[in-house]
Amino acid sequence: MKRHSCQWLATAAGVLAALAFSQAATAAPQLTSSPVDERVLTTLRPNMPQEATAENDRGRVADSMRIDDMLLVLRRSAEQQAALTKLNHDQNDRNSPLYHKWLTAKEYGKRFGVGHSDADALTTWLSAHGFEVRPLAAGATTIDFSGTAGQVREAFHTEIHALADGKHWSNMSLPQIPSALAPAVVGVAKLNNFMPHTNIIGRSNFTYTGSGGKIEHAIVPEDLATIYNVNPVFNGGNTGQGVTLVVIEDSDVKNASDWTTFRSKFGLSGFTSGSFSQTHPTGSASCSDPGANGAEDEANLDAQWATAAAPSATIVLASCRDTSQFGGFLALQNLVNGANVPPVVSISYGTGEEGDGETENQFISDLYQQASTEGVSVFVSSGDEGSAENDHRSANPTHGVSISGWMSTPFNVSVGGTDFADTYLGTSDKYWNATNTANYGSAKSYMPEFPWDDSCANVPASTFKGFATPYGADGYCNNGGPHSSVAGSGGPSSCATGSGTGGVVNGTCAGWPKPEWQALVGVPKDKVRDTPDVSLMAANGLWGHYYVYCDTSSSGSACSGDPSTWPGAGGTSFSSPIWAGFMALIVKKMGAAQGLPNPVFYSLANDEYGKKGNKACNSSKKRASKPNSSCIFYDVTLGDNDVNCSGTNDCYLPSGTTGVLSTKDKKYKPAFATGKGYDLVTGIGTVNVANLVDAWPQ
Numbered sequence: 001m002k003r004h005s006c007q008w009l010a011t012a013a014g015v016l017a018a019l020a021f022s023q024a025a026t027a028a029p030q031l032t033s034s035p036v037d038e039r040v041l042t043t044l045r046p047n048m049p050q051e052a053t054a055e056n057d058r059g060r061v062a063d064s065m066r067i068d069d070m071l072l073v074l075r076r077s078a079e080q081q082a083a084l085t086k087l088n089h090d091q092n093d094r095n096s097p098l099y100h101k102w103l104t105a106k107e108y109g110k111r112f113g114v115g116h117s118d119a120d121a122l123t124t125w126l127s128a129h130g131f132e133v134r135p136l137a138a139g140a141t142t143i144d145f146s147g148t149a150g151q152v153r154e155a156f157h158t159e160i161h162a163l164a165d166g167k168h169w170s171n172m173s174l175p176q177i178p179s180a181l182a183p184a185v186v187g188v189a190k191l192n193n194f195m196p197h198t199n200i201i202g203r204s205n206f207t208y209t210g211s212g213g214k215i216e217h218a219i220v221p222e223d224l225a226t227i228y229n230v231n232p233v234f235n236g237g238n239t240g241q242g243v244t245l246v247v248i249e250d251s252d253v254k255n256a257s258d259w260t261t262f263r264s265k266f267g268l269s270g271f272t273s274g275s276f277s278q279t280h281p282t283g284s285a286s287c288s289d290p291g292a293n294g295a296e297d298e299a300n301l302d303a304q305w306a307t308a309a310a311p312s313a314t315i316v317l318a319s320c321r322d323t324s325q326f327g328g329f330l331a332l333q334n335l336v337n338g339a340n341v342p343p344v345v346s347i348s349y350g351t352g353e354e355g356d357g358e359t360e361n362q363f364i365s366d367l368y369q370q371a372s373t374e375g376v377s378v379f380v381s382s383g384d385e386g387s388a389e390n391d392h393r394s395a396n397p398t399h400g401v402s403i404s405g406w407m408s409t410p411f412n413v414s415v416g417g418t419d420f421a422d423t424y425l426g427t428s429d430k431y432w433n434a435t436n437t438a439n440y441g442s443a444k445s446y447m448p449e450f451p452w453d454d455s456c457a458n459v460p461a462s463t464f465k466g467f468a469t470p471y472g473a474d475g476y477c478n479n480g481g482p483h484s485s486v487a488g489s490g491g492p493s494s495c496a497t498g499s500g501t502g503g504v505v506n507g508t509c510a511g512w513p514k515p516e517w518q519a520l521v522g523v524p525k526d527k528v529r530d531t532p533d534v535s536l537m538a539a540n541g542l543w544g545h546y547y548v549y550c551d552t553s554s555s556g557s558a559c560s561g562d563p564s565t566w567p568g569a570g571g572t573s574f575s576s577p578i579w580a581g582f583m584a585l586i587v588k589k590m591g592a593a594q595g596l597p598n599p600v601f602y603s604l605a606n607d608e609y610g611k612k613g614n615k616a617c618n619s620s621k622k623r624a625s626k627p628n629s630s631c632i633f634y635d636v637t638l639g640d641n642d643v644n645c646s647g648t649n650d651c652y653l654p655s656g657t658t659g660v661l662s663t664k665d666k667k668y669k670p671a672f673a674t675g676k677g678y679d680l681v682t683g684i685g686t687v688n689v690a691n692l693v694d695a696w697p698q
Contacts, residue, residue, distance in 0.1 A: 028115030028140075029077050031183040036125060041157065041176040044187035046499040047359040049194050050352075050390070051163055052170040058162040061169055063150025065160065068323035069286055069330060070152075071189040072122065072143040073363045074114040084112045088373060089516070092599040094697065102375035102593060105138035105337045112373075113140020118184040125181060129155035137284035137337040141366050142189070144285050152191065160191065168193055187359030190324050195250070196349035196406065197392055198298040199381040200573040204454055204541040206482050208464060210423040216544045217420075217432055218564055219537065221266045221308035222441025224578065227537070229446065230309070232690040233585055234271075240310030240584040241273040246335065246342040247302035247577055248349075249319040250327035252278050254292035254553035261559045262304040262550040263311070267439035271311035276303055278317045283334030287320035290327055292553055297567070301549040302348055302577045309581020310588075316342070329367065336371045343593035345371065346580035347412075348381045348573035350404035352389040354495040354509065361405045361496045365512070368411035375593030379580040380407040381572035382416040382532040383489030386453065386643040387671045387680070388661060395483040400649030401491055401661065401671050403531055408493040410515040413597055414531040415576040416682050417452040417488025417538025418636060420545050421620065424450070424460050428544075440563055446626060446688070449619045450639035451674060451681045452488040452539045452570065456481025457642040457660035459670070461542075470642070471652055471660045471668065477644045478656035487641040488538055488572060490672060490680045493529040517599040520684065521609050522677030533598055535636065535682035536578055540570025547574050582689050586696050604632050604695055605677070605684045613637075613676030619685060620674075632691045636682040642670040 076084070090098035103111070114122075119136050122143055126133050131147040149160040156175035163170060170192035177185060207216070217223075225231050233239075253259070259276040263269045280287045292299075299317055307315050318335060320327035328349060335342060353361060368378050383389055383404040391397035407414040422428040431447035450460055455477075462469065462476035469475045477483070493511030511528030524530055539545045548566045550559035559566055587594055594600075608614055608631065617631035620638030627634050645651040645661045652668050653659030663669040672680035 028080065028113065030115055030117045031075065031077065032118045032121045033180045034121070036178045036180045038178055040179045042179040042182035044175045044177060044185060045358045045362070046174060047171070047187050047189065047191060047357040048174065049170055049192050049357065050355050051168065051194070052172055052192070056164040057172060058164055061149050061160050061162050063148060063153070065149040067149060067152065068146040069325045070145050070191065071325055071363060072145065073186040073189050073359055073366065074141055074143065075184055075186050076112055076114070080112050084373070091373070091595060092517070100592070100595065102595065103373050105374065108370055108373055109138045109140035114184055119143065122181060122184065125178070131155070134284055134286065137333065139337050139370050141370060142333070142363065156188065158191065170194070186362050189360045189363040193324060195322055195326055196351045198295060198573060199348050199350060199384050200298055200301060200569050200571040201384050201486055201540045203546050203568045207541055208423060208543055210426055210428055215428060216541065217442065218546060218548045218568060220440045220548060220563060221268060222437060222439045223443040224308055226441060226443045227446050228687055228689050229691070230689040233693050238585055238588050238693070239271050240313035240581065240588050243310065243344065243584040243587045244314045244316060244342045245306050245310060245344045245346070245580055245584045246316045246318050247299070247306055248328040248332050248345060248347045249295065249299045249302065249317055250322050251290050251293045251295035251299050252319055253299045253303065253317065254296050258300050258550040258552055258559060259303050259307070263307060265559070265563065266308070268307060268311045273312040274307055274315070276307070276315045278319065280320055281318055281331050281334040281338065283337050285330040285333045286323065287330050287334055290319050290321040296553045297551045298348060298573060300551045301569070301573060302346060304549050305547065305574050306346060306577040306581045309578045310584035313581065313584045332367060332371070336367070336374055336376065341374050341376060343375060343587045344377045344580050344583045346379045346577040347406065348576050350381065350383045350389070350406040352402050353405035353408060353493065354390065354402060356405040358497050358499060364406060365409040365411060368409050372411045372596040375595045377583050377594055377597050378412040379415055379576045379583065380412045381576035382407050382414045384417070384487070384571045385485045385489050386455065386487035386641045386661065387489065387491040388485045388643050388645070389489060391485050394485050397485050397643055397645045397661065398647040398649060400651070401663065402495070403489060403491040403493065405496060408496060408512060408529055408531055410512055410529055411596060413579065414533045414683070415572055415579045416490050416532030416535035417572045417575055418449040418535050418682055418686055419452040419539035419543050420537065421448040421450045421638060423543040424464055446634070448621060449537070449634065449636050449686055451636065451641045453639065453641050454482060454484045454486040454540070454542045455643040456483060457644045458640060460639045472654050473656035475656065477658040477660060483644050483658065485643045486540070487643055488535065488681070490532045490641060490683065492524065492526050492680065493531070515598070517602050520602055520605050520678045521611055521613055522675050522679055524680070530680055532683040533601060534579060534684050535686050536575035538570050538572050538575045541568065546570050582687065582692070585689070585693055589693055589696065600697065601684060608632055609635065609677045630691065631688055632695055633685045633687055635677065635685045637674050637676060640670045640673040641681045642672070
């Protein structure tokens, strides 16, 4: 891939001078000191899951229990951090001579990684305690080491205990290390075996029916291209050829032929150059083949819907076996520290900010920051829990507002979820043909959207069923409405640093600071990173819309015949790889990697929405008129992603037994509602792909 993508606005001498100054300013200072006194200790940053409580404690595991791929997260100096922040700004400033001047992993490590003396001191200390230490990665942001629970107890002064569910183990106190080494260390990313959840939701068994009865519209690639106006890009010869798009997984697909079957069934095999492969990238982190381990449905849909959006792109599934760390992150680490960095990556997993712990959140942020500094566009699904990530797939959320730490960093695109509003508006005939094409498409055009939300707390749902409100004794949630936390996720970052207690966002918790580029009408004045950034259809059938994909490993079918018999699902697991595919089209147009897309997304949205929003680009119009054909983004202004709740944490419960998630317990402030411009439900909104590609700045 090309590593540079602009015509420099300064002379070559000026660029070299700028680079020389930047490199000189960021030489890694020595942070550790000697001698190392094992009696003088410093407690590291929080890294314990919410489940590591006295009530769940079932005693110490055997000292001989093996723990692989513990990651010592390294700290850069304040001077290095300031220089990296400045570089990231300049890389996205078209008036800077460093615009899109991406670094290699070695350059990144030399300028922003831990110094060799510190790395040697830490490696020597770990080895002295019996750990096996892998070579330092080129980016020099972590040290990968393996050992036993007994070695962890002896070196880090914390015990590994079994937990009540019989499946998991965790440290029960925060690790400590000699104070002489602590200035170079943030903490140990994880000392537990909790793994993230996928963001795929099976088809809803509760479906609303419109005036014409129950009509379902399974979304296929041709529908996607019609609704979001991708066809002009395809017809212009840009189908992503030559661009590598990597989906990050911790499972292989069992039958690679499922990808080919999907393309053949839906008319994608006619596009040239498209290919699919699986890899287990080697490097500083260990990476063994995970096989098809039960998450192959996620792996299949990610690869298939990425190719639906960019049919000629090279789709690569990168996976490693889960150890103490998520295998997908081990794969991504090895990719960004290698020589062949992909321009686009999609991740469809997540866990809550608070549940990850401060050190794991820092590891994730550092990993994405290194990727974006090297030119990688990282797309991450926002999640499928509305704003109740800490209550993943619970029918009765109790822990209040929370979001995924996997998508809340300032260095990734957070991708939320919508549904189509035609059933709700009673206008399905206007947007869908009665028969399918040869490739099973039936969509006529773009159609109104509102947030994807399967809960009774959703206002459009309660209105549709004839209720004045979703809450209260007479509201929908207390009179037969579905109790669910399934909805497109979004909300403010609130517990990326510090720690909370009891599963509630409180204590010393704080969110990631708001990035400078996140400025747009509707963006809350909350001083923290808000999510999502953009959205796309992610529904699982409540209003009759869902995606189909081929997965012979779990469905038991041969993915033959009418696709209505194929596996069907929803979730932001679909919207993230699709958006990554759209990004591949932009990379193809530009001929080079683009790094973090958010500065451009928000800049284009500012041009479109202005200071008061843009009625011409309103996605949620009830009448026959559609958004203007010149719109890049479709502003979703109808509905919310609120979910039902109980208890006293961010739950408005004026009467009855079930309340709705609210930012105020005593007042109805739904978490969260759509609005003009940006909102904490769908972000900037959804997209007209042809207009986005055309408008992308040279």
